[in-house]
Ligand code: BDR
């Protein structure tokens with residue numbers, strides 16, 4: 402199994418990442434940290450605990466409070482996309498049956514997880530990079546023990562902030578933390594970026610929504626159906642997406658299947674290029690938060706960040722249906 406730590410800000414698409422991280426048999430989810438992002442940190446923490454309760458995983462997966470605010474910028478949330486709770490659109494979220502884990506900090510918890518699986522663990526980051534960058538700034542000796550950092554973030558030819566059309570939300574909310582990871586040569590080559598160029602192809606169409614429900618009946622299916630519907634309406638209003646919302650975050654798991662040789666490249670179909678990237682940090686720049694390409698390497702090089710452009714999306718959706726199936730039976 403692939404040992405992973407998930408740092409997230411749930412979030413409708415983060416919810417799908419949690420589902421797949423919990424139920425795809427190739428992964429061993431060691432813990433979750435929740436950071437500010439789609440909503441304030443206390444809300445994303447509540448959402449993660451509630452989702453784990455809905456999936457009956459609350460006794461197995463510890464959740465820690467991650468980064469509470471960006472390194473330099475003021476915190477900015479995304480109510481236009483995720484609603485004020487960060488996970489609006491359903492009445493089916495249960496009260497959490499387990500609290501946040503408080504016996505250690507998220508820094509200590511992530512550090513312990515990395516020390517338990519040195520060289521084989523990967524961090525999956527589906528919110529800002531603040532938690533991951535803070536961990537590695539405080540404990541630089543952990544850098545060499547992480548296999549990959551798979552990040553939903555950035556855009557090479559696409560952005561999704563109306564204020565700044567060239568930037569992607571997760572990088573834009575803390576570009577300084579993003580650069581800590583992306584500009585460090587020891588870290589950048591461990592990073593797998595899943596940018597908007599790729600995620601905008603993973604649309605939860607009407608067909609997907611129907612499939613989520615029609616494969617069987619369970620509260621969990623109805624919950625995810627509600628989330629997809631709300632997400633689709635938000636994306637239509639806020640970003641002009643007519644066919645459904647792009648389900649960004651769970652895509653971060655799929656390159657790992659390919660790079661850990663759990664699945665054949667033909668099956669996963671992850672296509673990528675290697676770049677040195679830099680996020681624009683100047684507050685007054687019209688390109689604040691943009692991930693700029695500084696240099697390109699050949700694909701077989703060990704240098705630069707792996708940046709994804711394509712994936713086998715049929716495989717991806719089938720894994721979503723599969724995980725819902727398994728989760729609905731528990
Ligand atoms: C990213 O921003 C958030 O709104 C989503 O959860 C995703 O992680 C997309 O830009």
Ligand code: CA
Nearest residue numbers: 412415527528
């Ligand atoms: Ca997210």
